[in-house]
Amino acid sequence: MNNLSLLLVVIVLSVAGYYLGRKRSVDVVRGEIRHLHSLPGYYGLFVALWCGLPALVVLAVWIASQTSVITSLVVSGLPPDFRSLPGEQLSLVINDIRNIADGTIVSGTRDQALYAAAKHYNRLKVTGFLAILAVILSICIAGLGLSKRHIAPSMRARVKVERTITVLMVLCSTVAIFTTVGIVLSVLFESIRFFNQIPITDFLFGLEWSPQMAIRADQVGAAGSFGIAPLLTGTLMISGIAMLVAVPIGLMSAIYMSEYATDRVRTVAKPVLEILAGIPTVVYGFFAALTVAPFLRDIGAGMGLDVSSESALAAGLVMGIMIIPFISSLSDDVINAVPQSLRDGSMGIGATKSETVVKVVLPAALPGIVGSILLGVSRAIGETMIVVMAAGLTANLTANPLNAVTTFTVQIVTLLIGDQEFDSPKTLAAFALGLVLFIMTLCLNIIALYVVRRYREQYE
Amino acid sequence: MVMSHDDVFETVGRPLLSDGRIKISCRNVNVYYGNKHAIKDVSVDIAEKEVTAFIGPSGCGKSTFLRCINRMNDTIKDCRFEGNITIDGENIYDKNMDPVLLRARIGMVFQKPNPFPKSIYKNVAYGPSIHGLARNKSELDEIVITSLERAGLFNEVKDQLDHPGTSLSGGQQQRLCIARAISVHPEIILMDEPCSALDPIATAKIEELIDELRQNYTIIIVTHSMQQAARVSQRTAFFHLGSLVEVDDTNTIFVNPEHKLTQDYITGRYG
Numbered sequence: 001m002n003n004l005s006l007l008l009v010v011i012v013l014s015v016a017g018y019y020l021g022r023k024r025s026v027d028v029v030r031g032e033i034r035h036l037h038s039l040p041g042y043y044g045l046f047v048a049l050w051c052g053l054p055a056l057v058v059l060a061v062w063i064a065s066q067t068s069v070i071t072s073l074v075v076s077g078l079p080p081d082f083r084s085l086p087g088e089q090l091s092l093v094i095n096d097i098r099n100i101a102d103g104t105i106v107s108g109t110r111d112q113a114l115y116a117a118a119k120h121y122n123r124l125k126v127t128g129f130l131a132i133l134a135v136i137l138s139i140c141i142a143g144l145g146l147s148k149r150h151i152a153p154s155m156r157a158r159v160k161v162e163r164t165i166t167v168l169m170v171l172c173s174t175v176a177i178f179t180t181v182g183i184v185l186s187v188l189f190e191s192i193r194f195f196n197q198i199p200i201t202d203f204l205f206g207l208e209w210s211p212q213m214a215i216r217a218d219q220v221g222a223a224g225s226f227g228i229a230p231l232l233t234g235t236l237m238i239s240g241i242a243m244l245v246a247v248p249i250g251l252m253s254a255i256y257m258s259e260y261a262t263d264r265v266r267t268v269a270k271p272v273l274e275i276l277a278g279i280p281t282v283v284y285g286f287f288a289a290l291t292v293a294p295f296l297r298d299i300g301a302g303m304g305l306d307v308s309s310e311s312a313l314a315a316g317l318v319m320g321i322m323i324i325p326f327i328s329s330l331s332d333d334v335i336n337a338v339p340q341s342l343r344d345g346s347m348g349i350g351a352t353k354s355e356t357v358v359k360v361v362l363p364a365a366l367p368g369i370v371g372s373i374l375l376g377v378s379r380a381i382g383e384t385m386i387v388v389m390a391a392g393l394t395a396n397l398t399a400n401p402l403n404a405v406t407t408f409t410v411q412i413v414t415l416l417i418g419d420q421e422f423d424s425p426k427t428l429a430a431f432a433l434g435l436v437l438f439i440m441t442l443c444l445n446i447i448a449l450y451v452v453r454r455y456r457e458q459y460e
Numbered sequence: 461m462v463m464s465h466d467d468v469f470e471t472v473g474r475p476l477l478s479d480g481r482i483k484i485s486c487r488n489v490n491v492y493y494g495n496k497h498a499i500k501d502v503s504v505d506i507a508e509k510e511v512t513a514f515i516g517p518s519g520c521g522k523s524t525f526l527r528c529i530n531r532m533n534d535t536i537k538d539c540r541f542e543g544n545i546t547i548d549g550e551n552i553y554d555k556n557m558d559p560v561l562l563r564a565r566i567g568m569v570f571q572k573p574n575p576f577p578k579s580i581y582k583n584v585a586y587g588p589s590i591h592g593l594a595r596n597k598s599e600l601d602e603i604v605i606t607s608l609e610r611a612g613l614f615n616e617v618k619d620q621l622d623h624p625g626t627s628l629s630g631g632q633q634q635r636l637c638i639a640r641a642i643s644v645h646p647e648i649i650l651m652d653e654p655c656s657a658l659d660p661i662a663t664a665k666i667e668e669l670i671d672e673l674r675q676n677y678t679i680i681i682v683t684h685s686m687q688q689a690a691r692v693s694q695r696t697a698f699f700h701l702g703s704l705v706e707v708d709d710t711n712t713i714f715v716n717p718e719h720k721l722t723q724d725y726i727t728g729r730y731g
Contacts, residue, residue: 263537341574345637347535349587349644350564359586364577 002129003063006136010059013140014052020144021047024151038158046157049164050147055139062132070124077120079113097121187438190431197425198226203432205229209395209406211415211426226429228436230395234405238316238391239380241401245320246376250327251369257328258335259357270332277325281385288318288390305402310392313401319386323376330375334368335361367451374448378441384409408437468500469700472718473708475504483508483648483678484529489543491524491533498524500702502543506695511670511679513693513710515686517725520699522682526650529680530566531559547648564591567641567677571653573633575625575640580617583625583636584608587644603643611639612669631662638669642677649673651681655688667692686726690714698722 022044029035036043071094075083082093093114100118151157195203206227253273257266293314300307307313338361346356362369392404393414415430484506491499499521506512514522524533531552533539545552552562564587575583584604587593594600604621608614613635617628625636634654641649651670655663670679670692683689689696689710696713698706698721706713706722717723 339574341570341572342576344532344535344568344570345574345576345640346586348530348532348563348568348570349590349640350560350562351586351590352560355590359590360576 003059006059006129006133007056009133010052010055010136010140013055013137013144014048017051017140017144017148018044018048021045021148021151024148025157028151029153035153037154037156038161042157042161043151043155045161046155047144047147047151049161050143051140052143053164054143055136058139059132059136066128066132070121070128073124074117074121078117082113101125184438187431187434190428191435193423194425194428194432197428202226203228207397209411211411211429226425228408228433230397231406231408231411231433233397233399234312234391234395235381235407235409237312237399237401237405238319238387238407239377241313241316242319242323242380243373243377245317246323246327246380247373249320250324250376251331253324254328254331254335255357255362258332259353259361270329273328274325276321277329279322281322281383282389284318284322285385285389288314288386292318293390300402307402308392308404310390310404311402312391312405315387315391316401318390319380319383322383322386323380326379327372327376330372331365331369334365334372337368338364367454371448371452374444374451378444378448381444382409382437382441384413388413408433412437469703469705469719469721471503471704471707473706473712475697475704475707477505477507481507481510483547485546486528487544489525489528489541489545491521491528491542492540493536494538498702499528502704504697504704504707506678506680508678509674509676510694511674511681511692513689513696514680514682514699515684515689515696515725516699516705518684521702522697522699523652525699526652526680526682529648530563530568530650532563532568534559564644565647567638567644567646567649569634569637569641569649569651569654572657573630573637575628575633575636577624577626579622580608580625580628580636581621584639584643587640591644593644607639607643608636610642610673611635612665612672613639629662631658631665634658634662634666635669638666638673642673646677648678648680651679653682653684656684663688686714698725700725 022040024047025036025040025043026033033040074097075090075094078093082090085093097114097117098121100115101121203226206225207229208225208227209230210225257270257273261269289310293309293311296311296314296317297307297309342360342364343356346360347353351359387407387410391406391410393406393410394404395406395411396403398405412430412433415426415433420427482505486505487503489499489502490497502525514526516522527533528541529545529547529552533541541553543553547565551557576586578586581604584607585600588600588603594603605614608617613632616632617623617636625633628636634657638649638654655666658666667688670681673679674694681689681692693710695707696710697704698713698717698719700721706717706719708718713722714726717726
């Protein structure tokens with residue numbers, strides 16, 4: 001007795017509608033399908049859509065509104081002294097009623113009126129379910145009957161079905177767009193709340209990051225506590241180290257794979273390389289924290305260097321390894337997209353293979369390679385798990401990769417872990433950091449897309 | 461006319477030259493792509509400083525044979541070569557022969573114009589600079605300008621040498637590729653259907669150019685157009701299903717062909 005069973009009812013009826021509509025269309029022309037405008041399946045789909053879509057819309061509206069409808073009915077049935085409670089307490093009462101109705105254990109004794117209200121709540125739920133079941137059944141059957149009656153040899157079922165499906169596809173793509181817009185707006189509004197408490201100049205240009213200090217009321221907004229400079233340098237340093245590892249290795253392997261490797265090597269080595277892209281980042285994370293970082297520290301100790309056990313170097317090295325497959329497989333694609341005729345032209349004039357690669361193929365593929373590198377950088381900046389585990393939490397403003405540094409993503413994680421007040425600058429700072437991160441990766445992606453798009457026009 | 465792929469034709473006409481004009485001499489050349497026998501026992505001489513045209517229907521092996529002469533087929537996997545090709549008496553398939561040096565002596569112009577996505581200047585300067593033909597910038601400038609002049613392109617592009625080569629028209633691009641090919645002073649120029657992607661006016665310019673170039677270079681041109689072969693070449697070779705059917709002076713081939721297949725092809729009865 002829940003909404004899932006309603007959905008099942010609609011689906012079963014639509015499937016039935018499909019077969020009925022299909023059969024009806026064949027019957028109308030007495031089996032001579034060539035007299036129909038569309039294939040019988042389209043008439044079936046036409047009936048199924050008319051049967052299912054309106055009912056699904058009604059069902060969606062019901063699912064979205066049932067809680068508030070039932071709650072407001074229950075509230076209106078409560079004794080007046082409950083109804084006059086202020087909003088927050090009223091919602092506590094409603095919570096109690098729901099708990100009682102679900103049979104969950106309620107702490108303390110409760111007013112008899114609440115038990116009555118819970119019964120009322122349950123009754124309303126049953127009534128509501130039966131009512132919506134009746135509504136949906138009648139919509140389905142009405143849609144099925146009406147559309148079935150419409151079936152005639154001249155009816156353009158295919159056109160109608162295809163138009164409906166186009167609309168459905170548009171709706172699906174809108175969902176993705178609206179989700180993005182929603183996330184961006186919510187981050188933006190929370191950031192604005194943050195900037196109401198902390199001046200944006202302090203945030204952008206402050207040299208000290210120490211959000212914990214802001215807990216004390218008299219220090220909220222104290223200048224310097226929310227400066228992102230150390231986070232920015234930390235993020236850039238780790239991303240820079242990662243790119244120093246990933247770009248040469250990724251590019252070299254892409255060149256080898258596309259220009260030099262025999263078919264047999266390629267078929268084996270390429271999938272193996274791409275397995276790297278499938279390793280969860282958390283695995284890279286503990287690899288960095290438990291293997292690479294202590295290893296670097298020991299080497300450093302041997303050379304008389306003071307390497308922190310959570311160093312930017314360790315996090316950056318492992319992150320670079322993680323990014324290799326992105327750069328190598330994207331670059332491999334763009335190198336392969338360079339027309340063979342250019343290689344022939346170069347070889348035909350007496351250039352060696354390496355001269356051809358360095359002087360003709362790579363320059364021609366350069367925009368695409370730059371695009372892949374930029375995508376790699378934006379991935380490095382947004383990467384979280386490796387730096388959380390291996391980079392440390394101390395917001396050091398340093399240029400020494402052997403020190404512990406911290407990044408935007410790490411700070412967002414630590415700001416939001418545990419119980420938090422959702423209106424303190426400390427929590428809101430996470431949104432502001434998220435916004436900065438979002439703008440940085442967005443800019444990189446836009447540049448990358450622009451570069452890649454220009455590359456497409458290269459050989460016209 | 462139904463024929464199996466295993467038919468090998470005895471070449472008629474005058475495939476071999478007896479005078480001292482021989483530049484390239486090919487003997488019993490066989491080429492296989494995997495199991496496919498693409499070139500079947502071809503023997504022919506190419507004369508110095510004249511234009512030899514390879515004609516024949518699609519897939520008859522004329523491009524494959526052309527690519528044997530500068531060993532471009534080496535870059536294709538599964539491609540196997542048998543036989544003997546000598547240039548000025550030197551065996552180019554000798555194991556001491558470096559195909560890279562060989563290709564510097566033999567320019568190649570392709571079916572589709574393939575300028576590099578670089579400036580016009582750099583397109584032409586590419587060959588001389590990888591082979592170290594210029595000691596300084598002014599020598600390189602001179603090579604670039606002479607090559608462009610010889611390709612009949614200099615006057616059209618002299619003010620835009622820094623523009624990308626790909627911005628030129630198709631005919632200009634092809635002449636740029638010819639300039640690129642002659643920039644390394646080759647002895648031989650191979651042209652693989654150089655006009656098939658061009659309009660009639662651009663084609664006429666290239667043909668004029670070929671006629672001028674033959675004073676200095678040995679030229680082999682693969683073409684689908686029999687009129688083109690008749691216009692630009694002194695000798696013509698007719699290929700069919702991987703065999704060389706007939707070779708002779710262009711006049712003889714077009715006026716009085718010896719083989720029935722040649723006659724059928726040039727009169728447009730098949731192909």
